[in-house]
Amino acid sequence: MGVVVNLEDGKREAASIKHLIDLTAADMARVNELILSKAGSDVEMIPQVANHLISSGGKRLRPMVTLAAAQMFGYSGDGHVKLAMAVEFMHTATLLHDDVVDESGMRRGKKTARMIWGNQASVLVGDYLLGQAFRVMVDVGSLDALDILSSAASVIAEGEVMQLAAAKNLETTEDEHFAVIKAKTAALFSAAAEVGPVIAGATRTDRAALRSYGMNLGLAFQLIDDALDYGGSSKDLGKNVGDDFREGKVTLPVILAYRRGTASERVFWKKAIEQNSADDTGLEQAIGLMKRHAAIADTIGRARHFGEIARDALAPLEATPQKSALIDVIDFCISRVS
Known part of the structure; x- marks a missing residue:
């Protein structure tokens, strides 16, 4: 079973997270x-490099999660706006650094910043954005929120080194x-979701629910x-299909296909991945x-499993429009493949 991506995916995305977009507009x-x-x-x-990526059409999903999570618990103030900005800057900085580490040439359908301004500029502007994020976090005045996001920044860096x-x-x-993707990707989703109830003064139980939701999302x-890299399109991915393969990344579809393969198939994988x-x-x-060994299908199955855990994390919470919108995000994430 391969991955079939609906060519109308952009329309599906807009429909699937429309509730979240409307609530946080x-x-x-x-x-x-x-x-x-x-x-x-x-x-x-600095603004040239930063705006090249910031203005390139990302979904801004993480900051919207922060805003919805704060609204969900009745927060009034501007702290959630500042924390959402900090979350997006952390994400942007990570992308700038990632593209250097991965030697990527394309991001969100455009040349990466490193291809235009060079590796040094990409790394240093990423550092600048992280610094600005922390300044804004301090301005919010919540030590708990600062602790959550600063801890996430450390974990993300650890994930990068683990992957390397x-x-x-x-x-x-x-x-x-x-362990790598939990650190590299899920840690920021988790922090983005948890800081909302934190600044809203929600209970520890509520905080734990949003933290679990974000992690599993x-x-x-x-x-x-990971699955889309072997079955999507450049339009869907915002990068070249197969970039993970060309860069020798050992993602879950590769792990499953290698472990389930024959001796001769493993020779192919070693030559392709380990010998460039x-x-x-x-x-x-x-x-x-991957199709022969159901590696892509099983990767999607595991994604659905984590999506259900995220859904269950929110289940005990009071029904609100924000809760419904956050559940829609789970469906959106999975619906990128069909």
Whole structure:
């Protein structure tokens, strides 16, 4: 079973998270104003590099989750707007750094910043955005929120190093891969969801529910991304299909296909991933092996599993429009494949 991506995916996305977009629209307008303000600098290259990625059409899903989670518990004030901006800057900084580490040439359908301004500029502007994020967090005045987001920043960096250490290692286990994506992707989703109830003064139980929701949503989101790299399109991914394969990334579809494969198939994987011989012909063969061993289908199945855990985390909470919208986000993440 392969991945079939609906070519009308953009329309499906708009429909599936429309509730969240509508609920957070007014606050997101303030977030976007703050983003543009805080991305500014007298150093000309900083806003050029930052705005290249900021204005490139990302979904802004993480800050919307922060806003909805704060609204869900009746928060009134502007702290959630500032924290949502900080979350987006942390995410943007991570992307700038990721593209350097991965030597990526395309992001969100455009050349990466590193391809235009170079690796040094991408890393340093990412650092600048992180600094601005922390300044805004301090301005909010919540030590708990600062602790959550600063801890997430450390975990994300650990995840990057873990991934680097495991690069091209086909002996990576499924558990080891989950540890990487939990740190690299899910930690920020979790923090983004938890800081909402924190500044709203919600209970520890409510905080734990949103933390679990974000963590499992992030795991589902990343696993679907892993699957799409072998069955999506450049339009859907915002990067070249098969980039993970060409870069020698050992993602879950690769792990499953390698472990389930024959001895000769493992020789193919070792040559492609460990010996840097991945090309378009190899990509076709890789996808064929993944289909043969249900590696893509099972990756999607695991994503659905984490999506259900995220849904269950919210189940005990009072029914609100925000809760419904956050559940829609789970459905959106999974519906990127069909």
